[in-house]
Amino acid sequence: MxxxxxxxxxxxxxxxxxxxxxxxxxxxxxxVGVSDDDDQTIWVNEVWESKEHHDASLRLPETRAAIATAMPLLTGEFTSQEIRVLGGLGVPPE
Amino acid sequence: MxxxxxxxxxxxxxxxxxxxxxxxxxxxxxxVGVSDDDDQTIWVNEVWESKEHHDASLRLPETRAAIATAMPLLTGEFTSQEIRVLGGLGVPPE
Structure with missing residues (x-):
């Protein structure tokens, strides 16, 4: 974002x-991470138990409050890539 | 990749x-993840203790062997984005 x-x-x-x-x-x-050569972009990588868990999290009052606070500070430019996690380290096996 | x-x-x-x-x-x-609408691309998201740890891992014999095995199966197209991790869940605080 x-x-x-x-x-x-x-x-x-x-x-x-x-x-x-x-x-x-x-x-x-x-x-949550940033790049030292771009002072306006923030990268967020997330892994969720399921798409449903993620969708539900967006409806939580604390999430909605955080989004409302952050929104005026953003330009509105978002890019995203949804992937199906197959495994690795720090994530449960599929 | x-x-x-x-x-x-x-x-x-x-x-x-x-x-x-x-x-x-x-x-x-x-x-390690994939997208169901692209059967040739693999996404890998990694967080390392430091850039030096990551660089050192690439010199390990098992890493070199895995790269040598995978390389002929790849097209050579890679994109990457290096970020400085500021925190979150599943990663140590900065």
Whole structure:
């Protein structure tokens, strides 16, 4: 996702602020990162127990509040790639 | 990474075959996934203790053997994005 100039760190804080509650919602991995040569973009990699768990998490009051707080700080540019996880380290076996 | 037609599952097996040894090499997350609408592409998301740990892992005999086995099955098309991990779930705090 792309943030308005000067707001990257604020959005990172919002994203990380909700990380503690993610495991109970069915999230296995949630990685927030940035690149030192792009001060407006934030990358988020997530692995969920199922698509349904992810969809349900978006309806949680705390998620909705975080999205509402972050939205005005974003440009609206999002790219995403949904994948089917086959295995690895830090994720349950399929 | 992109595989030659018909070789996606074989390359996935090679990638997953080395997953057990990754933690000892300094890897925190290693996610191998595919998309159901693209039968030649494999996505790999990795989080490492440091760039040095990742670089060192590429020099391990088992890694070199896996790369040598997979290489003829790939088209040579790779895209990657290196990010600095700031936190989340499943990764150590910065």
């Amino acid at each position: 792309r943030t308005r100039p000067g707001h990257r760190e604020e959005v990172v804080s919002i994203l990380l602020g909700g990380a503690d509650g993610l495991r109970a919602a069915g999230c296995h991995v949630y990685v | 992109r595989t030659r037609p018909g070789h996606r599952e074989e390359v996935v097996s090679i990638l997953l075959g080395g997953a057990d040894g990754l933690r000892a090499a300094g890897c925190h997350v290693y996610v």
